[in-house]
Amino acid sequence: MAAAAGSAGVVCWSRAEKQHAPVRGGGTSVTSSTSGSGHASLKGSFDRLQGNRLLPQALTMPSLFRAKRNGRRTPGNAVTNFGKSEFHREISGSTRATTQVAEATTAGLRETIEDRAIIDGHSHSFEGIQSEEELMQVIEKEVESGRLPKRAGAGMVELYRNYRDAVVSSGVENAMDIVVKVMSTVLDRILLQFEEPFTFGSxxxxxxxxxxxxxxxxxxxxxxxxxxxxxxxxxxxxxxxxxxxxxxxxxxxxxxxxxxxxxxxxxxxxxxxxxxxxxxxxxxxxxxxxxxxxxxxxxxxxxxxxxxxxxxxxxxxxxxxxxxxxxxxxxxxxxxxxxxxxxxxxxxxxxxxxxxxxxxxxxxxxxxxxxxxxxxxxxxxxxxxxxxxxxxxxxxxxxxxxxxxxxxxxxxxxxxxxxxxxxxxxxxxxxxxxxxxxxxxxxxxxxxxxxxxxxxxxxxxxxxxxxxxxxxxxxxxxxxxxxxxxxxxxxxxx
Missing domain, CATH: 3.40.1130.10 (Glycerol-3-phosphate (1)-acyltransferase)
Structure with missing residues (x-):
């Protein structure tokens, strides 16, 4: 229950109640919030979806997913719907799609994924990483290949470890899964800036x-x-x-x-x-x-x-x-x-x-x-x-x-x-x-x-x-x- 504090009408969570608060967008759960331009946040909670290996891809590659429910496309980007949902990975220049079905163990959540190949001249070595060890190996490989400067590789390792320690300290469930999925996407985007640097206009x-x-x-x-x-x-x-x-x-x-x-x-x-x-x-x-x-x-x-x-x-x-x-x-x-x-x-x-x-x-x-x-x-x-x-x-x-x-x-x-x-x-x-x-x-x-x-x-x-x-x-x-x-x-x- 929320406790009123300060001026009349202000609702604020007391320190004792915070650990049980039904938070939207922070802590261990995330619920849907559709923005003015139609972008949608993730709906659901990490603990209910921990059995699904495909959800982290929607979390960390939001623009590549669209939700489809009852034959109608849902506005926004990565959206998780409870019940039966189909996730379509939309990528230009795609090849034949293959469908993967994942059964979530805790919510009876069923998601269908169309996985298509990406061809854009960019090394995708950070995609599909499942563990910290694998991520570190990819950084080392990119440095050895010459695609990533040695100093940048060291910076990636430091950034990953600092981010990992911060997220783990938050107490969120499945912290390492979140860290690996988020950081593999972050490092992929950073690597792209060494391969194909983007130039900003005024x-x-x-x-x-x-x-x-x-x-x-x-x-x-x-x-x-x-x-x-x-x-x-x-x-x-x-x-x-x-x-x-x-x-x-x-x-x-x-x-x-x-x-x-x-x-x-x-x-x-x-x-x-x-x-x-x-x-x-x-x-x-x-x-x-x-x-x-x-x-x-x-x-x-x-x-x-x-x-x-x-x-x-x-x-x-x-x-x-x-x-x-x-x-x-x-x-x-x-x-x-x-x-x-x-x-x-x-x-x-x-x-x-x-x-x-x-x-x-x-x-x-x-x-x-x-x-x-x-x-x-x-x-x-x-x-x-x-x-x-x-x-x-x-x-x-x-x-x-x-x-x-x-x-x-x-x-x-x-x-x-x-x-x-x-x-x-x-x-x-x-x-x-x-x-x-x-x-x-x-x-x-x-x-x-x-x-x-x-x-x-x-x-x-x-x-x-x-x-x-x-x-x-x-x-x-x-x-x-x-x-x-x-x-x-x-x-x-x-």
Missing amino acids: HHKRMVEPYDYYTFGQNYVRPLLDFRNSYLGNLKIFDQIEKNLKEGHNVIFLSNHQTEADPAVMALLLEHSHPYLAENLTYVAGDRVVLDPFCKPFSMGRNLLCVYSKKHIHDVPDLAEMKIKANAKTLRQMTILLRQGGQLLWVAPSGGRDRPDPETNEWVPAHFDSSAVENMKRLSDIVRVPAHLHALSLLCFEIMPPPVQVQKELGERRAVGFSGVGLAVSEQLDYDSIAKLVDDSKNAKDAFSDAAWSEVNDMYNVLKEAIYGDQGCAVSTDSLRLEQPWFDGSRRTD
Whole structure:
């Protein structure tokens, strides 16, 4: 039973009840949630399907499966239906299909699979892997063949082990089955970036066909989130944001930035209550996530406006002019999008990921660059489309903490953890009200940036107390109401 905490109408799971909560999308079970664009999440629970060897393929290769029930195709990607279902693996250039039937031992689940060959010039050595030992052998083989650089092979091994330890620590049933299936798919997509590198344009639209990179990224990060100790703040404001977008207004999030997994974390926290926002959010992304082969597969599933971070423009002096021109091109593309209206943009005005405070060693939101905030404010005014700027606070550093020190080169070591996370949004920031408190435009610019950062920091501290202070939704304030919409019956009604 859910226990009310904080403000009236807020439903939140108490610490004692969390281990028995009927979670949707986290913990040991996953239920169906169809998004605004028709993509469907997996329905069912891992423990009910543990006897089925074919389900993990649907989990880790979502774009290759479609569900068919009673002769009618179900919208969405990988979908598990209780009872009798047929899974059709759809791959272009396929050969004669062969049907495999698997009987699930616990739910009487019957699935029919049409398995077809894939011919696309890509080494498929990571497909069909059933064990950790086999996965390690494949990495070694790819390095020996020369298709995979030795350093990348070592990076794959480290990433796999860190991910394995994080998922196993979550206590989820069949953890190793999940780890092997998910990571074999992840490593397959990374290998593809060494064989056939993908090049991002200034404006990249998320790729869901012929391979669904969006769901791929969600399925990778999902097991790392402790949904029973995660929170979404101010759902009513998210409701209003969605309404504004559908009326053609633009919305810009001024946010802190914690990890490479931020887009997936935000989408996972929003997908149950606000799938439209989760799928239509466009991220202003730095060059590292579109150049590093270990990041690119996850970036391919997100809407991106690609820029070079100010922190790294002059890392290689000979490339500085090219980077400046590329940023100007992205700015023009951003202007075009905002003039169309109905755009939801995420911007990190700090220019990089948060780092621990050197004195306290605690992770804190990095201060905003006031010129970056001012640029977004000015651009939203120029396009003459109604715009709303909101502060957005994200706490998820334990999922994939960055190196403590900012490094110039690509290929950083990647730690992975299992943790509760949080996301909260503020009311619309009122520039005019803030500007009235200062005496000139320059001070107004700085004051607005400081006000946005202060909102982020204040919400971050509430999220931190909820997650790490064992307070949960009880720490909700007059300006920040925490909820857990992924639990049945937890969406507020007032």
